[in-house]
Amino acid sequence: MVHWQVPKPRATAEVELDDGAGVVLRRHGNPDGTRLVLSHGNGLAVDLYYPFWSLLASRFDLVLYDFRNHGWNEPGDIAEHSIATFVADTQAIARGIDRIFGPKPRVGVFHSMSATTALADDEPGKGFAALVLFDPPIYAPSADMLGVEARWGRQSQGARQRKPHFETTGELADGVRNAPAFSRLLPGVPELFAETTLRQKAGGGYELRCPPEYESRICEWALAYIVNPDPRDFACPVKVIRADAALRSPFGSSLDLDALDGLDCDFVSGATHFLQLEKPQECVALMVEFLERLGLA
Numbered sequence: 001m002v003h004w005q006v007p008k009p010r011a012t013a014e015v016e017l018d019d020g021a022g023v024v025l026r027r028h029g030n031p032d033g034t035r036l037v038l039s040h041g042n043g044l045a046v047d048l049y050y051p052f053w054s055l056l057a058s059r060f061d062l063v064l065y066d067f068r069n070h071g072w073n074e075p076g077d078i079a080e081h082s083i084a085t086f087v088a089d090t091q092a093i094a095r096g097i098d099r100i101f102g103p104k105p106r107v108g109v110f111h112s113m114s115a116t117t118a119l120a121d122d123e124p125g126k127g128f129a130a131l132v133l134f135d136p137p138i139y140a141p142s143a144d145m146l147g148v149e150a151r152w153g154r155q156s157q158g159a160r161q162r163k164p165h166f167e168t169t170g171e172l173a174d175g176v177r178n179a180p181a182f183s184r185l186l187p188g189v190p191e192l193f194a195e196t197t198l199r200q201k202a203g204g205g206y207e208l209r210c211p212p213e214y215e216s217r218i219c220e221w222a223l224a225y226i227v228n229p230d231p232r233d234f235a236c237p238v239k240v241i242r243a244d245a246a247l248r249s250p251f252g253s254s255l256d257l258d259a260l261d262g263l264d265c266d267f268v269s270g271a272t273h274f275l276q277l278e279k280p281q282e283c284v285a286l287m288v289e290f291l292e293r294l295g296l297a
Contacts, residue, residue: 002188006047006196009064015096017068017089019080024072025093027101028053029062034296035104036060037097037128041112043159043208043215045071045196049111051186052276055284059297061104063097067114070210071196081214083225086117094127105129107296109287111276112136113218120225125236130294132287135242135273141228149223156219162212167205169194181249184271184278231262239290240265241283243272264290 009026016022029036038053040046046053046064053062067086069075094106108131110118115136118124125131139148166172172194176182182190198206231238240263243249249272266286271279291297 002186004050004188004192006050006192011101013096013100015065015093015100017092021068021076021080022073023065023068023089023093023096025097025100026064026072027062028064029057029060031061033060034107034291035063035097035101036107036109037063037065037094038109039065039067039111039114040070041114042218043070043197043210045209047071047196048189048193049276050192051189052280052283053109055280063101063106065093067117069214075209075211075214078211078214078217081217082221083113083117083120083218086113087120090117090121091127105296107132107291110134110136112273116222116225119229123233123235124229125234125238128236129296130236130291131234131238132290133238133240134276134283136240137222138229138240145223152219152222155222156216159212159219160216162208162215164208164212165201165205166194166198166207169198169206172198172206181272182274185274186277186280189277229263231264237290237294238264239287241275241286242267243275244269247272249273 007028009028010031011027013025014022015025036056038046038049040049045066053064056062066073068089069081097106106128108118108128110131111134115133118131118133119136119138139145169191173190176185176190176193197209199209201207242265244267247270268275268279268282268286271282276283288297
């Protein structure tokens with residue numbers, strides 16, 4: 001049986017956000033390499049992406065963080081749990097990274113919700129040398145937006161109905177393993193999913209680090225932040241690496257994403273929305289080729 005063991009970071013530090021909440025930064029990898037700043041999708045945790053970012057550790061300086069109310073961070077007020085708040089948080093986190101670990105060019109490597117947050121900035125990519133966005137929920141102008149709205153409604157409802165408490169981590173791992181949406185995960189990832197998204201309760205058992213109602217809230221308001229991006233608005237080079245549009249997925253983006261003029265976009269054949277947890281080597285290869293082209297690798 002495969003067991004993914006996330007190593008201890010080289011360093012940790014907490015950044016205070018504008019409202020006093022805290023986000024824990026972790027540094028891994030090669031401190032002499034290009035700095036990659038990595039985060040995660042809705043309801044998840046950046047340590048879950050270890051099968052992906054472990055392949056980058058020998059070459060890059062990795063700074064990881066979880067969004068507020070996710071992962072290593074303590075839960076806070078649901079009223080502050082929104083993409084708009086996340087955008088402000090990201091700016092505070094970027095300043096904190098430079099202050100704590102020293103300033104140098106940063107490449108943002110973001111998936112799904114964190115990619116949406118990067119694109120929701122007034123100047124997407126401002127402060128970054130480049131962005132690599134994995135399967136962001138962006139759509140071409142020709143997309144069926146009524147269908148998109150219905151899909152996000154179903155996701156919001158599904159998240160709200162998610163079971164929040166578990167007797168063991170194995171209980172959640174079994175649920176992930178048997179879910180059709182996660183059928184292509186690498187061996188051992190369901191166990192890693194449970195270990196990184198659950199926290200032990202004082203009275204026994206486990207609970208989701210990101211409560212279901214928080215995850216649902218992001219889906220509920222997602223349509224307000226979904227964009228038809230104009231690459232001319234980007235403040236830095238941007239690479240989109242998306243799932244295979246030929247595969248059915250409740251999380252899929254527009255099938256005609258290539259219709260967006262000027263968008264540097266590739267896809268990973270045979271991978272769904274969770275492509276970094278299904279085909280991490282292919283994801284790394286596409287990303288590194290882009291960074292080498294820019295002289296950032």
